[in-house]
Amino acid sequence: DADVTQTPRNRITKTGKRIMLECSQTKGHDRMYWYRQDPGLGLRLIYYSFDVKDINKGEISDGYSVSRQAQAKFSLSLESAIPNQTALYFCATSDTTGPGADTQYFGPGTRLTVL
Amino acid sequence: GNSVTQMEGPVTLSEEAFLTINCTYTATGYPSLFWYVQYPGEGLQLLLKATKADDKGSNKGFEATYRKETTSFHLEKGSVQVSDSAVYFCALSPHGSGNTGKLIFGQGTTLQVKP
Numbered sequence: 001d002a003d004v005t006q007t008p009r010n011r012i013t014k015t016g017k018r019i020m021l022e023c024s025q026t027k028g029h030d031r032m033y034w035y036r037q038d039p040g041l042g043l044r045l046i047y048y049s050f051d052v053k054d055i056n057k058g059e060i061s062d063g064y065s066v067s068r069q070a071q072a073k074f075s076l077s078l079e080s081a082i083p084n085q086t087a088l089y090f091c092a093t094s095d096t097t098g099p100g101a102d103t104q105y106f107g108p109g110t111r112l113t114v115l
Numbered sequence: 116g117n118s119v120t121q122m123e124g125p126v127t128l129s130e131e132a133f134l135t136i137n138c139t140y141t142a143t144g145y146p147s148l149f150w151y152v153q154y155p156g157e158g159l160q161l162l163l164k165a166t167k168a169d170d171k172g173s174n175k176g177f178e179a180t181y182r183k184e185t186t187s188f189h190l191e192k193g194s195v196q197v198s199d200s201a202v203y204f205c206a207l208s209p210h211g212s213g214n215t216g217k218l219i220f221g222q223g224t225t226l227q228v229k230p
Binding site for chain 2: 047058090102104
């Protein structure tokens with residue numbers, strides 16, 4: 001079984017709709033991240049969370065919100081989707097301490113299309 | 116600020132050819148450096164990493180050496196296979212970001228290997 005799972009894997013929605021992307025992990029990591037990937041731009045950080053009570057904005061948080069429901073779950077919401085939020089979204093996790101703390105583990109991605 | 120620049124793709128090679136994907140970075144202090152690989156339809160996977168100057172990361176026949184004097188972390192492989200076709204991302208974790216685990220990604224380089 002995959003350590004980091006994302007649902008849905010693909011989603012098509014319309015402008016103005018609210019949509020939630022979900023991420024679950026079984027790695028036991030405290031840190032979780034949401035990125036979006038756009039062609040030619042690499043991955044950009046939207047939000048990240050150190051633990052259930054700690055949420056931080058990344059470089060492109062406008063238009064997005066997140067919820068850390070439990071250590072294992074981190075959801076990304078688009079309150080009112082717009083076409084330029086069409087992208088591939090990735091969730092990632094990492095450990096808190098130790099030599100592997102700077103290594104991130106990625107889910108398979110959610111391809112979101114906003115019409 | 117911190118940034119990563121990769122050579123533009125796509126890179127198209129014949130099987131068994133030598134591969135180099137250039138990566139240079141800008142960062143304060145001593146970042147950790149990474150190469151991630153994204154196979155079609157999948158999330159990113161850590162390929163290799165190096166945490167200090169002159170370290171060499173290696174995995175699956177790929178190598179990269181942390182060169183502080185040239186601020187580079189070029190990815191090399193002596194003989195590529197069709198199965199190496201993927202998108203390759205160079206990334207850095209800024210020094211002192213152990214508290215955040217943030218990764219800064221390059222734009223990605225697509226490699227296509229033909230039989």
